[in-house]
Amino acid sequence: MRGAKSAKWVAIAGVVALGATACGGGGEAGSDDMNKGSADPKGIVTAQLSEPQNPLQPANAKESQGSRVLRTVFATLVDYEPGTGKLQYINAESVEPNKDSSVWTVKLKKGWKFHDGTPVTAQSYIDSWNWSANVKNNQTNSSWFQDIKGYEDVHPEKGDPKADKMSGLKAVDETTFTISLNGPVSYFSYKLGYDVWAPLPESFFKDPKAAGEKPIGNGPYKFVSWDHNKLIKVRKNADYKGPNAAKNGGIDFKNYTTADAAYSDLRSDNLDWIEQVPTTALTNYKQDLGKRAIDEEYSSIQTIVPAFYGKQFKDIDPKVIQGLSMAINREQITKTVLHNSRTPADSFVARGVIGYKAGAAGDIVKFDPKKAKALIKEGGGVPGNKLSIQYNADQDHKPWVDAVCNSIKQATGVECVGASKPTFQADLNARDKKQVKSFYRSGWVLDYPVNSNFMRDLYGTTAAGNTSGYSNKEFDELAAKADKAPTLEETVKLYQEAEQLLVKDMPGIPLWFYKVNSGQSTNVFGKIPYGQDGDPIFTDIQVKKK
Amino acid sequence: MGRYAARRLLQMIPIFVGTTLLIFLMVHILPGDPIRAMWGDKAADPAQVAALRHEFGLDQPVWKQYIDYMLNLFQGDFGKTFGGRQVIDVMTEAFPVTLRLTLLAITIEIIVGIGLGAWAGLKAGKAADSGVLIFTLLVISIPVFVLGYLARFVLADELGWLPPNVQDSTNLAELFLPAFVLAMLSMAYVARLTRTTFAENLRADYMRTALAKGLPRRRIVGVHLLRNSLIPVITFIGTDVGGFIGGAVITEGIFNVQGIGNLLFRAIQTSEGSTIVGVVTVLVLVILVINLVIDLLYAVLDPRIRYA
Numbered sequence: 093m094r095g096a097k098s099a100k101w102v103a104i105a106g107v108v109a110l111g112a113t114a115c116g117g118g119g120e121a122g123s124d125d126m127n128k129g130s131a132d133p134k135g136i137v138t139a140q141l142s143e144p145q146n147p148l149q150p151a152n153a154k155e156s157q158g159s160r161v162l163r164t165v166f167a168t169l170v171d172y173e174p175g176t177g178k179l180q181y182i183n184a185e186s187v188e189p190n191k192d193s194s195v196w197t198v199k200l201k202k203g204w205k206f207h208d209g210t211p212v213t214a215q216s217y218i219d220s221w222n223w224s225a226n227v228k229n230n231q232t233n234s235s236w237f238q239d240i241k242g243y244e245d246v247h248p249e250k251g252d253p254k255a256d257k258m259s260g261l262k263a264v265d266e267t268t269f270t271i272s273l274n275g276p277v278s279y280f281s282y283k284l285g286y287d288v289w290a291p292l293p294e295s296f297f298k299d300p301k302a303a304g305e306k307p308i309g310n311g312p313y314k315f316v317s318w319d320h321n322k323l324i325k326v327r328k329n330a331d332y333k334g335p336n337a338a339k340n341g342g343i344d345f346k347n348y349t350t351a352d353a354a355y356s357d358l359r360s361d362n363l364d365w366i367e368q369v370p371t372t373a374l375t376n377y378k379q380d381l382g383k384r385a386i387d388e389e390y391s392s393i394q395t396i397v398p399a400f401y402g403k404q405f406k407d408i409d410p411k412v413i414q415g416l417s418m419a420i421n422r423e424q425i426t427k428t429v430l431h432n433s434r435t436p437a438d439s440f441v442a443r444g445v446i447g448y449k450a451g452a453a454g455d456i457v458k459f460d461p462k463k464a465k466a467l468i469k470e471g472g473g474v475p476g477n478k479l480s481i482q483y484n485a486d487q488d489h490k491p492w493v494d495a496v497c498n499s500i501k502q503a504t505g506v507e508c509v510g511a512s513k514p515t516f517q518a519d520l521n522a523r524d525k526k527q528v529k530s531f532y533r534s535g536w537v538l539d540y541p542v543n544s545n546f547m548r549d550l551y552g553t554t555a556a557g558n559t560s561g562y563s564n565k566e567f568d569e570l571a572a573k574a575d576k577a578p579t580l581e582e583t584v585k586l587y588q589e590a591e592q593l594l595v596k597d598m599p600g601i602p603l604w605f606y607k608v609n610s611g612q613s614t615n616v617f618g619k620i621p622y623g624q625d626g627d628p629i630f631t632d633i634q635v636k637k638k
Numbered sequence: 639m640g641r642y643a644a645r646r647l648l649q650m651i652p653i654f655v656g657t658t659l660l661i662f663l664m665v666h667i668l669p670g671d672p673i674r675a676m677w678g679d680k681a682a683d684p685a686q687v688a689a690l691r692h693e694f695g696l697d698q699p700v701w702k703q704y705i706d707y708m709l710n711l712f713q714g715d716f717g718k719t720f721g722g723r724q725v726i727d728v729m730t731e732a733f734p735v736t737l738r739l740t741l742l743a744i745t746i747e748i749i750v751g752i753g754l755g756a757w758a759g760l761k762a763g764k765a766a767d768s769g770v771l772i773f774t775l776l777v778i779s780i781p782v783f784v785l786g787y788l789a790r791f792v793l794a795d796e797l798g799w800l801p802p803n804v805q806d807s808t809n810l811a812e813l814f815l816p817a818f819v820l821a822m823l824s825m826a827y828v829a830r831l832t833r834t835t836f837a838e839n840l841r842a843d844y845m846r847t848a849l850a851k852g853l854p855r856r857r858i859v860g861v862h863l864l865r866n867s868l869i870p871v872i873t874f875i876g877t878d879v880g881g882f883i884g885g886a887v888i889t890e891g892i893f894n895v896q897g898i899g900n901l902l903f904r905a906i907q908t909s910e911g912s913t914i915v916g917v918v919t920v921l922v923l924v925i926l927v928i929n930l931v932i933d934l935l936y937a938v939l940d941p942r943i944r945y946a
Binding site for chain 2: 143144145146147154155227228230231232234235247248249250301304320321322323346347348349350352353354356357359360362486513514515516517518519520521524534535536539555556557558559
């Protein structure tokens with residue numbers, strides 16, 4: 093009797109659950125057409141966001157969350173055309189270099205206003221950059237201004253700043269100013285699309301802290317409110333004059349604790365866009381969402397980097413690393429372990445970036461166990477015949493690290509294990525202190541869409557992003573030459589040459605490019621358009637008329 | 639009783655200082671530099687890192703940091719988060735949310751748990767008793783995250799009866815699902831506990847006396863039996879309140895409840911010492927007070943227990 097009862101209970105529960113799954117799975121997919129109906133220009137988009145770590149000041153958003161909000165509230169001088177990565181003027185009328193690209197002249201479009209009604213002038217930009225670069229103001233992105241002359245005065249390596257203005261910034265008139273750089277940088281204008289370069293109204297400097305709670309910008313949306321850990325509201329700026337005016341009435345950024353929670357709200361139409369489908373749903377989100385599933389590549393790359401300061405790779409023959417690279421079955425791992433959430437990398441530069449060349453890395457990223465073995469043997473073998481890949485266990489890295497290790501083991505017989513650090517902080521700590529023994533995992537999302545960002549900023553001997561101790565004189569010289577090139581085309585070309593040096597010298601093993609696996613609700617009209625950095629273009633999202 | 643309470647309150651001081659010191663030290667042992675971690679995979683600018691470390695006092699020796707922290711604490715200043723907000727503000731946002739969730743969960747726990755337990759206890763050995771036993775066993779054996787995801791999947795995602803997540807914690811309908819999941823496990827324990835004491839006390843002498851006096855059954859069960867059986871149950875529920883207020887990290891995470899559990903979890907992830915120590919300090923106080931209240935409640939429930 094007792095047994096019968098419990099068995100029945102379990103059986104009923106099971107049937108209910110199964111039945112429910114079956115209905116849901118079949119009914120939802122494709123049942124709605126996202127292009128049916130019409131767009132409501134006043135419709136509000138709800139989007140996922142985690143609590144921004146820092147106040148909403150333009151140069152203080154190192155993480156993507158704060159940056160997502162800032163980009164709706166502020167308009168910068170330029171932006172990048174989706175797809176091509178080409179420069180598009182937003183607040184600037186023009187940004188022109190002098191002959192050797194060391195002095196840039198910016199002309200602003202006339203008649204622009206901040207949300208508080210004050211005009212956007214050349215001085216708004218100069219004051220903003222001077223304030224943001226100042227080491228005392230503790231902006232996490234302050235080093236972005238280091239190309240500008242006089243940066244060392246406001247941001248010395250040690251001690252208090254000597255000045256509060258960078259000598260390189262000069263206002264010519266109301267709407268024109270010049271930027272003198274420490275040296276020629278032919279792609280400087282491409283850097284200007286990042287949020288750190290936004291202008292600030294006068295009211296900001298009176299109380300920067302309060303302004304960080306309720307930013308006043310010049311962008312397509314006005315900031316309305318920030319209910320911490322819950323909701324950030326921005327609404328359409330009707331007076332906006334830029335080319336990227338909002339096609340919706342505003343955005344409600346809702347806070348979610350987990351990707352699962354957000355996904356579940358997306359499925360019940362309480363949320364229009366999520367950042368990323370939870371790992372648990374990667375296998376079936378396309379069935380769940382049908383056409384509403386989003387699967388987009390963005391410009392970022394994952395690599396594993398040998399620690400050249402360590403014993404193992406100090407004087408390694410690059411052939412060994414080439415061999416190891418060829419022992420990794422990228423196709424299979426991205427398909428199985430990563431559920432198509434990445435695509436195999438075929439170069440050191442991520443796709444979508446200017447200067448990306450399909451297949452630039454050539455054969456060294458192709459899976460070929462025979463050649464891999466031969467190359468490793470030719471290069472004198474892996475010292476100790478044992479590798480490890482350091483990663484942080486608080487993010488979802490273990491599955492692919494294990495898969496990469498297995499692939500290497502099977503193809504070459506070299507022993508390989510994952511070396512986990514409990515937290516991202518601990519992982520970074522070991523990397524910064526040069527304690528990594530073998531390989532470490534590294535990720536890089538573009539800062540600006542030119543290939544130099546994936547070359548010089550990562551593999552230059554003195555580059556801050558180079559933490560592996562890699563140094564290649566030839567590469568450094570070529571990079572310096574590229575930066576001084578008179579036109580962007582030539583710069584890009586020289587960096588493409590430099591990339592070939594990297595293929596020979598292997599300062600890292602490119603694994604794959606990241607993808608956004610996301611989805612949209614039935615409230616959204618048309619497909620949500622994406623930018624190169626893996627974030628939607630919020631101004632272009634349209635909401636269905638109800 | 640007054641002297642007893644005073645003594646207990648005095649005992650709290652060394653416990654309080656000890657726990658805060660321990661937590662403070664533990665946060666400092668956490669590997670890695672939280673300031674450097676703000677830059678992620680990108681390179682950090684050493685000058686800016688140094689300036690920020692100075693801003694948050696992280697460049698001072700640990701003992702000095704602790705003393706500064708305690709001195710500020712006695713002036714009601716819990717310090718700042720890395721985002722520059724006052725920790726006290728962050729906590730006053732999160733505590734009411736958790737408190738609401740706790741109250742709802744405890745209510746469900748008391749009503750369903752004691753109800754089921756009393757029913758099973760009165761029918762000890764009969765089918766109802768076995769039914770409750772099986773049900774509670776089942777609930778106890780399912781881990782909370784399975785229960786949480788399953789409940790949301792079936793009740794919210796597929797059937798659409800309840801909202802899947804909490805956006806507004808003052809909305810009882812939204813809060814019901816997490817509160818229910820949170821209450822499930824404890825509810826099972828409460829039911830088991832109540833059932834046992836009920837069954838035991840049914841055979842007690844005072845029950846026979848009451849019966850012999852000719853009291854109505856409602857009064858026997860409702861007053862004599864219930865009151866005498868509640869002591870162990872109250873202890874359990876009391877510690878549970880403490881546990882719930884301490885934040886149900888998993889449940890709050892699943893259902894998007896922006897309470898203390900989530901706050902603490904996020905703070906630990908970013909090694910935000912000021913928030914961790916602040917929250918734990920308040921929690922230590924809350925749990926000490928709750929324990930005191932439970933101990934005092936014993937005397938109210940059972941006049942034989944006296945404190946001097």
